[in-house]
Amino acid sequence: MKKVLGIDLGGTSAKFGVINQYGEIEQKGEVKNDMKNLLPNLVNQVMASLKEWGYDYKTDIERIGFDSPGFIDHKNGIIKIAGNLNWFDFNLKAELEKLFISKPVYVLNDANAAALGEFWTGAASKYNSEIFYILGTGVGGAIVLDGKLVTGEHGFAGEFGHGGHMQEVFSCNCGIKECLEPTTSAVGVARAMKKIFDQNPEHPVKKLLEANSVNIERLEMKDIATVYKKTKDPQLKELLLEIYKPLLTHMSLMIYALDTKAVVLGGGGSKMGQDLVDIVWEGLDNIIVDMYKKDVVISVAELGNDAGIVGAAYYAINDWEWTI
Incomplete structure (x- = not known):
């Protein structure tokens, strides 16, 4: 069955995990932010972890949900304002899809991701x-x-x-x-x-x-x-x-x-x-x-610190029929 990669970007670190169609976290990890090379470093660390965990990125990962602090144009994946990350009118979706080759990326605000995590498998499920x-x-x-x-x-x-x-x-x-x-x-x-x-x-x-x-x-x-x-x-x-x-x-x-x-x-x-x-x-x-x-x-x-990665994954698969 296909999996979704959920990534929760914070001010000092990013959490990420492989989520199945039931909202279960199969594997998860965390990487400290390298502010001079933030996204390339994050993607490299995630890809290395996937390999270590035994996943084939091309065949096992269907799509990616990515949440970030800030004011976000969810439809287009553009960060309008994220002051702590120094992002202003930054097309995060486009940048991530260059790095996560051949996979669609869905971007949303971190609070929305946490809410969706609680809605899918947490307190509001x-x-x-x-x-x-x-x-x-x-x-x-x-x-x-x-x-x-x-x-x-x-x-x-x-x-x-x-x-x-x-x-x-x-x-x-x-x-x-x-x-x-x-x-x-x-x-x-x-x-x-x-x-x-x-x-x-x-x-x-x-x-x-x-x-x-x-x-x-x-x-x-x-x-x-x-x-x-x-x-x-x-x-x-x-x-x-x-x-x-x-x-x-x-x-x-x-x-x-x-x-x-x-x-x-x-x-x-x-x-x-x-x-x-x-x-x-x-x-x-x-x-x-x-x-x-x-x-x-x-x-x-x-869900505590896991809410963001679960919710980001849920956002990525919303209104999407799983192929099992």
Whole structure:
């Protein structure tokens, strides 16, 4: 049976794997980015791994799914903006198809790939629709409706972190002042919490964290998650609900607007696991109706670092009949 090669390009490294028609990863690997020779080096490393794993590239690999950070024209495979990679109006699809000889390459955004991975074999695999949030250094996301990825007019759908009057604590790097990203990303939650402690040095949550050996000056989301898991402190929960209010508002509006079954939470912020799901449900209690409370499923992502390669492969084979 034919296989698909899924590649997930990050800022410092790329993950790749051979995916079969069931969404199973048969083999996977990772290569550090060589920024001076990024794509040729990546392709060479991938081809070497395929040979090492015993695959015949010409006969075993049918096509390639490739995801990248940035604003992407999915239809044409063009990276409009990927600042960290220094790509602007870069035809990634064309460049990759020169390197991956005789194989079609399908390019998509990394958040969309992760969402499709969760939709195919992960947390949303039992459902027909999904809103996917990535709570990492920023807030990104993706939408799957009726089994299909929603990319939008320009291919940029899923930029959940921006726009609106969501908070007034920090300005956003995008140039807009009141986006939800600066306070509700994994980085943003810790940053917002430190701001509150600066204004109130005697805050009980600050004392709680310090009592659990957390350095407030180096506070990270993983510290907050660890202390909450250990203590289930109600004051910490209330503070998280306060900080997450912009995100909860966004979720409720998306649930109403799109009528999706699953809301999946990924990224560093999802490390709280079921604790985060419980907090989200408590925060949504007064802003969605009972019908949605009974029907919508909220869960954390299940595939971890594999979501991108699985989702990239799924995107490459979407609406394609497998030949077995």
